[in-house]
Amino acid sequence: MIHVHVEVERSIRNVVGKDYKEKTMKIYTFNESDMKKIMTMNDAIKAVKDAAVSYSNGKTDIPLRANLNVKEYNGNSLYMYGYVPGSNALGVKLVSVYPDNPKLGLSACPATVILEDAKTGIVNAIMDGTYLTRLRTGALSGAATEYLAKKDSKVFALIGTGGQAETQLDAVLAVRDIEVVKVYSRNTDNVKNFIDRVKVGKTQKFVACKSSDEAIDEADIITAVTVSNNPVFDGKKVKKGCHINGVGSYTPEMSEIDEYIVLKASKIIVDTMDGTINETGDFLKPMKKGLFKKEMITGELGELVEGKCKSRENDDEITFFETTGSAVYDLVTGQRVYEIGKDKGIFNTVEL
Numbered sequence: 173m174i175h176v177h178v179e180v181e182r183s184i185r186n187v188v189g190k191d192y193k194e195k196t197m198k199i200y201t202f203n204e205s206d207m208k209k210i211m212t213m214n215d216a217i218k219a220v221k222d223a224a225v226s227y228s229n230g231k232t233d234i235p236l237r238a239n240l241n242v243k244e245y246n247g248n249s250l251y252m253y254g255y256v257p258g259s260n261a262l263g264v265k266l267v268s269v270y271p272d273n274p275k276l277g278l279s280a281c282p283a284t285v286i287l288e289d290a291k292t293g294i295v296n297a298i299m300d301g302t303y304l305t306r307l308r309t310g311a312l313s314g315a316a317t318e319y320l321a322k323k324d325s326k327v328f329a330l331i332g333t334g335g336q337a338e339t340q341l342d343a344v345l346a347v348r349d350i351e352v353v354k355v356y357s358r359n360t361d362n363v364k365n366f367i368d369r370v371k372v373g374k375t376q377k378f379v380a381c382k383s384s385d386e387a388i389d390e391a392d393i394i395t396a397v398t399v400s401n402n403p404v405f406d407g408k409k410v411k412k413g414c415h416i417n418g419v420g421s422y423t424p425e426m427s428e429i430d431e432y433i434v435l436k437a438s439k440i441i442v443d444t445m446d447g448t449i450n451e452t453g454d455f456l457k458p459m460k461k462g463l464f465k466k467e468m469i470t471g472e473l474g475e476l477v478e479g480k481c482k483s484r485e486n487d488d489e490i491t492f493f494e495t496t497g498s499a500v501y502d503l504v505t506g507q508r509v510y511e512i513g514k515d516k517g518i519f520n521t522v523e524l
């Protein structure tokens with residue numbers, strides 16, 4: 173559905189006393205609480221699948237992320253931008269990385285998404301980019317899990333309880349009938365607090381695990397969403413038929429998935445080929461040793477969705493999904509938030 177940007181006319185009397193019409197820009201704004209009401213995890217999974225298909229078919233224009241170093245304040249400002257004609261999504265995600273911000277009680281990694289009307293180039297929406305990132309990143313794992321995990325998966329292990337973890341949990345629960353959720357991260361208090369917060373309203377049994385061995389024992393699905401530079405679980409202890417999502421590693425130094433899994437998985441799906449093969453230590457470390465090569469990747473999520481690459485073929489194989497993220501997922505999911513939010517009447521506005 174195409175939404176044309178709404179403008180408000182106002183009469184202005186100019187300096188020579190002649191009336192003319194000037195149009196003010198009405199911009200829709202969406203905060204986290206609006207976005208939670210607007211979009212279900214299933215809506216988000218649908219949005220990232222559409223984005224993935226457009227991307228894999230070459231129907232997107234996603235330039236390389238632009239980075240600015242703001243060295244005076246020990247900061248970096250990143251601009252992830254692009255255009256996805258099929259979803260009418262045009263815009264930019266501004267993500268800043270300011271490690272000193274927490275000392276001021278501020279987020280170290282604030283993000284904002286700005287969307288434009290593709291027809292006019294006029295800004296039509298601004299939204300909380302931190303929540304949008306969490307939503308679309310969860311949805312990416314959700315989409316991959318929907319295709320790759322065994323249908324009767326019952327036990328889910330979540331490793332990492334930081335900012336991204338809750339939507340990762342919601343996504344797996346949205347696509348499989350999970351009975352037991354096992355949670356592990358480095359800090360036991362964090363695990364307990366996380367479980368206390370997320371279990372509200374859910375019927376699953378939650379288990380706080382003291383080790384990753386305990387967490388992955390009997391797990392049908394594992395999601396790693398950590399900032400680790402080393403594997404966060406022992407790949408050899410993974411149950412036959414398990415599906416694994418690797419979400420955290422986005423630099424060559426970072427890696428959270430045991431090399432054993434990367435080499436043993438019979439299907440490896442990625443969110444974008446270019447991003448993952450150039451960014452994640454999960455691939456780059458075994459590549460450096462000559463053990464892993466690009467050809468071992470089965471395909472992109474978009475190809476999986478369209479049935480253009482192989483998916484799980486039996487209940488014994490181990491499958492692996494790796495994501496490093498891309499503006500294509502932010503913009504398409506953000507555009508959906510804007511469209512559904514407008515339809516449902518859940519938004520605020522500002523005029524410029």
Ligand SMILES: NC(=O)c1ccc[n+]([C@@H]2O[C@H](COP(=O)([O-])OP(=O)(O)OC[C@H]3O[C@@H](n4cnc5c(N)ncnc54)[C@H](O)[C@@H]3O)[C@@H](O)[C@H]2O)c1
Nearest residue numbers: 332333334335336357358397398399400404420495496497
């Ligand atoms: N793939 C994507 O599109 C995407 C999008 C957003 C964020 N991310 C990445 O996901 C990662 C997690 O993000 P976050 O905001 O939740 O981070 P966070 O800092 O809030 O939390 C990190 C979590 O990792 C855990 N952890 C670190 N080392 C561990 C180890 N060895 N074993 C077990 N747990 C360990 C910590 O205890 C913590 O719970 C980051 O690297 C982030 O950049 C990826």
